Amino acid sequence: xxMDISRRGLxxxxxxxxxxxxxxxxxxxxxxxxxxxxxxxxxxxPPRPGEVDGEDYHFIDEPAFRRMVAEGRLLEHALVFGNxxxxxxxxxxxxxTAGRDVLFDVDWQGTQQLTENARGDVxxxxxxxxxxxxxxxxxxxxxxxxxxxxxxxxxxxxxEMSHWPEYDYVxxxxxxxxxxxxxxxxxxxxxxxxERQVGLTDFIGAMRGG
Amino acid sequence: xxMDISRRGLxxxxxxxxxxxxxxxxxxxxxxxxxxxxxxxxxxxPPRPGEVDGEDYHFIDEPAFRRMVAEGRLLEHALVFGNxxxxxxxxxxxxxTAGRDVLFDVDWQGTQQLTENARGDVxxxxxxxxxxxxxxxxxxxxxxxxxxxxxxxxxxxxxEMSHWPEYDYVxxxxxxxxxxxxxxxxxxxxxxxxERQVGLTDFIGAMRGG
Numbered sequence: 022x023x024m025d026i027s028r029r030g031l032x033x034x035x036x037x038x039x040x041x042x043x044x045x046x047x048x049x050x051x052x053x054x055x056x057x058x059x060x061x062x063x064x065x066x067p068p069r070p071g072e073v074d075g076e077d078y079h080f081i082d083e084p085a086f087r088r089m090v091a092e093g094r095l096l097e098h099a100l101v102f103g104n105x106x107x108x109x110x111x112x113x114x115x116x117x118t119a120g121r122d123v124l125f126d127v128d129w130q131g132t133q134q135l136t137e138n139a140r141g142d143v144x145x146x147x148x149x150x151x152x153x154x155x156x157x158x159x160x161x162x163x164x165x166x167x168x169x170x171x172x173x174x175x176x177x178x179x180x181e182m183s184h185w186p187e188y189d190y191v192x193x194x195x196x197x198x199x200x201x202x203x204x205x206x207x208x209x210x211x212x213x214x215x216e217r218q219v220g221l222t223d224f225i226g227a228m229r230g231g
Numbered sequence: 232x233x234m235d236i237s238r239r240g241l242x243x244x245x246x247x248x249x250x251x252x253x254x255x256x257x258x259x260x261x262x263x264x265x266x267x268x269x270x271x272x273x274x275x276x277p278p279r280p281g282e283v284d285g286e287d288y289h290f291i292d293e294p295a296f297r298r299m300v301a302e303g304r305l306l307e308h309a310l311v312f313g314n315x316x317x318x319x320x321x322x323x324x325x326x327x328t329a330g331r332d333v334l335f336d337v338d339w340q341g342t343q344q345l346t347e348n349a350r351g352d353v354x355x356x357x358x359x360x361x362x363x364x365x366x367x368x369x370x371x372x373x374x375x376x377x378x379x380x381x382x383x384x385x386x387x388x389x390x391e392m393s394h395w396p397e398y399d400y401v402x403x404x405x406x407x408x409x410x411x412x413x414x415x416x417x418x419x420x421x422x423x424x425x426e427r428q429v430g431l432t433d434f435i436g437a438m439r440g441g
Contacts, residue, residue, distance in 0.1 A: 026403065147425070153438050179439060190423045191431060193236065203423055210420030213400045213413055215357070221401060228363050229389060 027220035030117035031211055032139055033057065034125045034132050034188075035204070037148035038178030040159040042194045046148065047126045049201045050208070057122040057208065060113055063089065066104035079109070097127065097134035110138070117142055122208065129184035136187075144211045146204060147188035150178075151195045237430035240327035241421055242349055243267065244335045244342050244398075245414070247358035248388030250369040252404045256358065257336045259411045260418070267332040267418065270323055273299065276314035289319070307337065307344035320348070327352055332418065339394035346397075354421045356414060357398035360388075361405045 033050075037043035051057060063079040065086050074080050081089075086105045089095050098107030108125070116123050117139075125135060136143050150156035153175070160174050185191055190207050194200045211217070243260075247253035261269060273289040275296050284290050291299075296315045299305050308317030318335070326333050327349075335345060346353050360366040363385070370384050395401055400417050404410045421427070 182435065185435065186425065188425055191425045191428050192423060206416055207420045207423060210417045213402060213417060215396065215398055215401045218401050225392065225395065
């Protein structure tokens with residue numbers, strides 16, 4: 022009898038400097054694997070046209086946000102251009118308990134908070150660009166920005182990159198397909214970690230009792 | 232320029248009760264991946280016909296073995312049916328420093344010693360049989376042993392299995408090909424762990440300096 026061993030999900034974190042390809046990789050991971058999902062954040066910024074409450078974000082006001090922070094109901098939160106964003110703890114815990122994985126596309130500060138608040142459930146990956154020149158190319162290409170803007174983003178990228186030693190895994194994004202495969206490999210291996218196999222004790226108990 | 236990041240190898244440990252398929256899986260891993268090798272043990276048992284010194288084992292005498300133990304030159308050692316076996320530290324360190332991985336097919340006692348003596352370099356996998364009945368089938372089939380012998384091996388299997396919580400990963404060997412693939416996945420992911428990418432500091436330094 023092929024008994025199924027129930028598994029605890031995990032929080033898979035992808036970080037990288039902007040322009041290193043993290044968002045494209047995230048999208049490919051979500052599309053290729055029904056077992057992993059994005060968490061829906063809360064935010065105090067107003068909905069943009071077409072955004073659906075509860076799907077794109079949970080749109081809440083500032084006092085409600087502050088209450089969630091005070092009650093420890095956010096796994097991480099940040100202020101971006103005057104708007105607050107956060108990850109509701111309850112939804113993530115529900116997913117993980119049900120054996121579903123949750124993907125996070127956050128910066129080093131979000132990673133530090135998630136690691137602190139969900140320690141044993143986190144696997145974190147830092148995606149590096151193949152070179153600073155390649156990164157600058159992508160930023161120029163994408164933004165059609167003025168030199169000053171590109172220079173500012175390059176310096177932000179350097180600051181973000183200084184945090185790679187805080188991550189479990191590091192991938193150099195030289196080739197998109199290979200990078201997606203590397204993330205999939207890490208996810209598959211992390212699912213086999215002993216501490217995620219929460220049903221193993223029962224499985225072995227049943228085996229040895231039977 | 233595709234700069235190569237030098238990598239530190241790892242010690243990949245496979246344990247299982249006898250009959251659960253660990254040795255067949257090990258062989259498939261070694262055949263399918265040029266980057267991983269078996270370590271050559273030292274032993275005090277005499278060579279069998281056809282065994283080559285330095286290939287199958289390093290054959291040494293009991294005083295030489297005791298000296299290696301005393302000098303801390305073995306990563307793990309054990310006494311089996313009156314003969315001593317051990318893993319020379321130097322060869323493993325040489326391999327790992329050169330970015331090659333080393334596979335170990337050892338029991339829980341060997342795993343405890345390896346984990347203690349090479350902590351950050353170890354990834355350990357416990358292979359479980361799909362059921363005790365399946366394990367008993369395999370032992371009977373293989374050994375054509377008397378009932379008493381099979382009963383003894385089953386009780387040894389239970390004792391070995393009680394150590395699964397000491398491992399990093401757990402695989403239930405329901406299907407040989409899938410189990411081999413799971414070990415390959417774990418190996419591939421472990422190679423991407425940040426602490427194995429020993430060349431990353433130089434790589435990032437060169438990137439940011441350039």
